[in-house]
Amino acid sequence: MRLQHAIIPLAGAMALASVSANAETITVATVNNNDMIIMQGLTDEFEKAHPDIKLDWVVLEENVLRQRLTTDIATDGGQFDVMTIGTYEVPIWAKQGWLTQLDNLPEDYDKADILKPIRDGLSHDGSLYALPFYGESSMMYYRKDLFDKAGIEVPEQPTWDEVHDWASKVNDPDNGVYGICLRGKPGWGENMAFLSTLVNTYGGRWFDEDWHPEIDSPAWHKAVNFYVDLMNNYGPPGATSNGFNENQALFSSGKCGMWVDATSAAGRIYNPDESKVADELGFAPAPIAETPKGSHWLWSWALAIPKSSHAKDAAQTFITWATSKDYVKLVGEKKGWTSVPPGTRESTYQNANYQKAAPFADFVLKAIQTADPTDPSAKPVPYTGVQYADIPEFQAIGTQVGQMIAAALAGQRSVDQALSAAQRAADRTMRQAGYY
Amino acid sequence: MNQTLSKKLVLTLLAWFIALVVFFPIFWMILTSFKTEGEAVATPPSLFFDPTLAGYHEVMARADYVKFALNSVIVSVGSTLLALLVAVPAAYSMAFLPTPRTRGTLLWMLSTKMLPPVGVLMPIYLIFRDLGLLDSLTGLTIVYMLMNLPIVVWMLYTFFKDVPRDILEAGRMDGAGTLQEVLYLLMPLTLPGIASTGLLSVILSWNEAFWSLNLTTSDAAPLTAFIASFSSPEGLFWAKLSAASTMAIAPILILGWMTQKQMVRGLTFGAVK
Numbered sequence: 001m002r003l004q005h006a007i008i009p010l011a012g013a014m015a016l017a018s019v020s021a022n023a024e025t026i027t028v029a030t031v032n033n034n035d036m037i038i039m040q041g042l043t044d045e046f047e048k049a050h051p052d053i054k055l056d057w058v059v060l061e062e063n064v065l066r067q068r069l070t071t072d073i074a075t076d077g078g079q080f081d082v083m084t085i086g087t088y089e090v091p092i093w094a095k096q097g098w099l100t101q102l103d104n105l106p107e108d109y110d111k112a113d114i115l116k117p118i119r120d121g122l123s124h125d126g127s128l129y130a131l132p133f134y135g136e137s138s139m140m141y142y143r144k145d146l147f148d149k150a151g152i153e154v155p156e157q158p159t160w161d162e163v164h165d166w167a168s169k170v171n172d173p174d175n176g177v178y179g180i181c182l183r184g185k186p187g188w189g190e191n192m193a194f195l196s197t198l199v200n201t202y203g204g205r206w207f208d209e210d211w212h213p214e215i216d217s218p219a220w221h222k223a224v225n226f227y228v229d230l231m232n233n234y235g236p237p238g239a240t241s242n243g244f245n246e247n248q249a250l251f252s253s254g255k256c257g258m259w260v261d262a263t264s265a266a267g268r269i270y271n272p273d274e275s276k277v278a279d280e281l282g283f284a285p286a287p288i289a290e291t292p293k294g295s296h297w298l299w300s301w302a303l304a305i306p307k308s309s310h311a312k313d314a315a316q317t318f319i320t321w322a323t324s325k326d327y328v329k330l331v332g333e334k335k336g337w338t339s340v341p342p343g344t345r346e347s348t349y350q351n352a353n354y355q356k357a358a359p360f361a362d363f364v365l366k367a368i369q370t371a372d373p374t375d376p377s378a379k380p381v382p383y384t385g386v387q388y389a390d391i392p393e394f395q396a397i398g399t400q401v402g403q404m405i406a407a408a409l410a411g412q413r414s415v416d417q418a419l420s421a422a423q424r425a426a427d428r429t430m431r432q433a434g435y436y
Numbered sequence: 437m438n439q440t441l442s443k444k445l446v447l448t449l450l451a452w453f454i455a456l457v458v459f460f461p462i463f464w465m466i467l468t469s470f471k472t473e474g475e476a477v478a479t480p481p482s483l484f485f486d487p488t489l490a491g492y493h494e495v496m497a498r499a500d501y502v503k504f505a506l507n508s509v510i511v512s513v514g515s516t517l518l519a520l521l522v523a524v525p526a527a528y529s530m531a532f533l534p535t536p537r538t539r540g541t542l543l544w545m546l547s548t549k550m551l552p553p554v555g556v557l558m559p560i561y562l563i564f565r566d567l568g569l570l571d572s573l574t575g576l577t578i579v580y581m582l583m584n585l586p587i588v589v590w591m592l593y594t595f596f597k598d599v600p601r602d603i604l605e606a607g608r609m610d611g612a613g614t615l616q617e618v619l620y621l622l623m624p625l626t627l628p629g630i631a632s633t634g635l636l637s638v639i640l641s642w643n644e645a646f647w648s649l650n651l652t653t654s655d656a657a658p659l660t661a662f663i664a665s666f667s668s669p670e671g672l673f674w675a676k677l678s679a680a681s682t683m684a685i686a687p688i689l690i691l692g693w694m695t696q697k698q699m700v701r702g703l704t705f706g707a708v709k
Contacts, residue, residue: 027653033670037498056654059498059665064649071557071650077565079653244670249477264670274474274672 023051024314026081029058031065031301034268035134035341036084038331039322045330046321053314062189073098078308081315085130087121087300087373091390094124100305100312102128109320113345117371118300121384130302131323135343136264137367138197138296140284143277146170146177146257158287160201160226163258167234170257179234181256182227185243186406188388188398193297194260195405196387197286199223200294205377206389211435213426215401216419223289225415228408240406252277260286262299263367266360267338283363294376296367297387300343343368393433397426462685469678476674491679499662501683508658509687510573511648512641515580516634519588522581524630527592528618532601542593545586553583553646564651571653579651580641587640588633595629596622632702635695642688659684 030036036059043055058080060068065084072079073093085093093099105111105128111119114132122130140158147154150169155162167179183194196206204219214220231239234257236250244261248268251259252275272278286296303319305312321327328348331340337357340348342364348354349365376386383389388398401422408418430436468476470487495501530538560579561570569575599622607621623630645660652661666680667673692699 029653032665032668040498058653058657058661060649060661061664061667062670064664068650071561075558075561075565077561077570079570245668245672246477249672253474253478 023054024311025054025056026309026311026314026318027056027058027079028082028084028318029060029065029069029080030082030084031062032059033062033301035339036301038335038339039133042327042330042334046318049321050317053317055318073306073308076308078306078310080306081309081311082319083304083306084133084301085304086302087118087298088385088388088390088394090122090130090302090304091124091384092392093304094127094129098307099129100307100309100316102131102305102316105316105320109324110347113325113347115344115346115365115368117298117368117373118344121298121300121373122302130304131319132300132302132344133323134264134341135298135300135368136262137298137343137364137371138194138261138286139263139266139363139367140258140260140286141251141265141269142166142258142282142284143170143254143256143280144282145280147282154282154284156285157292158284160198160287160289163260163287164226164230167230167257171234176255178236178250178256180230180258180260181236181242181247181250182231182239182260183243183247184231184235184239184406184409185241185246186399186402187243188395188402190243190402191406192398192402193299193387195223195227195402197295197297198227198289200377200386201287201289201291202226203290203378205379205381206394207382207430209380209382211382211430213397213423213430215426216423220419221415224405224408224419226289227405228415231409232411240410251275263360263364264342266364267342267358270358270360271338283360285363285367291378293372293378294386296371298368298371298373299387393429397429400425400429462689465678466682468674469682471675471678473672473675476678477672491675492683494676495666495680495683499665499680501662504657504659504662505684505687507573507656508642508660508684511576511580511656511658512638514573514577515584515641516637518577518581519584519637520630520634523585523588523592523633524618524623526589527596528622530589530593531596531599532604542590545589549586557650561650570651571656573656576648576651576656576658579647580644583644583647584637584640588637591633591636592626592630595626595633599625628698628702630702631695632699635692635699635702639688639692 030039040057040059043057047054058065058068066089069080069083069085071077073083090099111128115135118132118135119128122128122132140163142154147166147170150166152166152169163180169179170177171179183191185191199205199220202219202223204217204223205214208214236242236255242250244265247256247259247261248265250256252269254276266283269275270278270281275281288295303322305315305319309315323344325345325347328340328345328351332351332353337351337353340354342348342358342361349361355361371386373385381389383391388394404413404418404422404425407413408415413421467483469491470489471482471485472488472490475482475485530542564570564575567575569578603625604617604621607617612620643660645664648658648660649664652658663677663680663684666677
């Protein structure tokens with residue numbers, strides 16, 4: 001590998017004529033989500049269009065990949081030329097000086113076409129450090145047939161009190177239908193992604209302006225009590241082991257009346273091959289409580305080039321290809337329009353083919369456009385991020401708090417106990433990290 | 437007579453029960469690998485279903501199984517041979533020429549296994565980066581060799597210790613040097629032990645996931661990295677993951693099945709004196 005990288009520029013300098021004979025290999029690390037698997041499957045298309053670049057793939061599960069990439073980038077290991085990271089990592093890594101600035105994008109890439117909240121999420125100090133592969137927010141899915149039977153009309157913007165009421169009406173455990181399914185599996189990217197939005201809309205925040213955690217505040221108490229009560233009365237049993245995947249399986253097999261989760265699930269639960277409820281699917285914006293601020297999250301998987309890459313130019317050629325308008329078109333034509341990577345480009349949502357194939361497109365677009373990571377709570381916050389805070393300490397804090405809330409949901413401790421223990425743990429972490 | 441028969445029956449039933457309990461997860465995994473993704477997560481789980489190879493097809497389409505499997509074979513066999521090469525002389529000297537510090541040395545070697553590997557990830561990663569060993573089969577083989585060395589030395593030491601010194605002395609009387617003593621007397625006498633030690637080392641290397649995931653990217657990635665690419669927090673994956681896992685354990689399962697007599701003999705070798 002190393003030798004190869006040393007030889008290529010040398011050979012290139014000696015024999016400029018035979019550039020295409022010396023194909024440069026770039027190593028692309030990515031998550032094994034559906035959209036990325038499609039990208040990997042289109043390797044031939046890329047290599048045909050760029051005969052001087054060859055792609056080597058490292059496809060791993062999200063958590064394994066995150067650890068693997070962090071090790072490599074923190075040690076300047078140089079094993080990867082393209083890294084798939086999220087909106088949480090990009091600003092932190094950019095601040096560390098680990099990522100290559102992407103200011104020289106080709107003219108036809110049309111940077112302005114990328115949805116603004118996503119673009120902002122991948123920028124640091126006004127410069128772009130990663131290109132979005134797909135983006136998502138959160139919204140509410142419900143079963144039209146059950147709602148019609150119960151005589152429920154869903155307004156344009158539902159509230160959590162209404163959701164509570166509806167859950168009680170459609171809840172029918174004897175026939176295997178639960179009022180509502182929500183995430184319960186502990187983890188900063190699992191139950192806390194959802195709970196952060198719930199806390200936000202109840203007026204709470206993760207940290208005050210001086211970085212003191214506010215997990216034992218009245219807003220957190222109200223939100224978590226509401227969540228535990230709702231899930232215990234109208235949720236499926238064993239909810240603490242339900243993450244995104246498990247809930248998707250429950251909802252698409254017809255066991256949930258409502259589900260509030262990622263917009264990126266829409267394509268799958270609308271697909272009759274994967275879902276029994278495709279014909280009965282209703283969409284609504286994520287419910288709100290006291291404030292609309294931060295009621296739905298914003299996330300994007302993006303492609304970045306580490307500073308330690310030995311083939312930055314080839315890597316940039318690849319990431320501009322994989323996030324371009326032409327790529328969206330290529331996937332639409334080859335794999336069907338519901339399979340195109342959502343939530344990144346204005347032009348995708350203006351495409352007539354996409355609008356026809358994906359009736360949920362407008363909800364998704366609106367959810368992403370109204371999510372504001374720079375202003376996620378009714379009160380001012382020192383961090384950026386709706387369902388996370390963009391500091392390295394957040395992963396540990398989020399997961400710890402998630403475990404305590406899961407314990408409250410399972411009835412192992414009271415909400416009061418869980419939140420005060422969570423507050424103490426978060427406070428200790430922040431103090432040790434030197435925030436105050 | 438009657439009593440021993442019923443005792444035997446109870447023991448046989450118990451052994452079967454334990455074997456079934458131990459084997460059940462593997463059985464379930466193999467069963468799941470022939471289901472569709474929807475059936476794989478269905479509650480209650482179905483025992484009877486139309487078997488499908490869809491999971492296997494998708495796994496084969498997404499990753500080059502042969503390349504990963506070949507890496508696994510090279511690394512696990514290579515590291516085992518290397519470990520035996522170092523451990524046989526080490527165990528020989530400790531078993532037949534002990535010093536007051538031998539006991540302590542053995543315990544110290546074992547203590548290195550008590551450190552969580554993640555504790556030394558950073559230094560090893562940096563050393564490998566500087567030596568250009570990241571994502572290389574050589575690097576991974578060395579790490580596995582070092583990882584299994586304490587266990588290999590320990591096992592060989594216990595096997596060697598059971599060999600009567602008189603036999604070696606007799607050989608020496610006949611003019612054998614140290615090398616001949618080890619090659620023609622000690623090793624043939626303890627072959628079942630050496631074989632089972634080697635098999636254990638192969639299995640441990642085959643299953644090792646921490647170092648293989650962290651030190652490889654694409655060229656040297658073994659089957660553990662192959663499996664890790666099929667579990668996912670987004671979208672259903674149990675059937676695919678089961679198919680990938682079945683394929684990953686198949687070679688070692690077959691090897692274990694073929695050599696089980698050898699293994700049991702080796703592991704109980706010297707247990708009854």
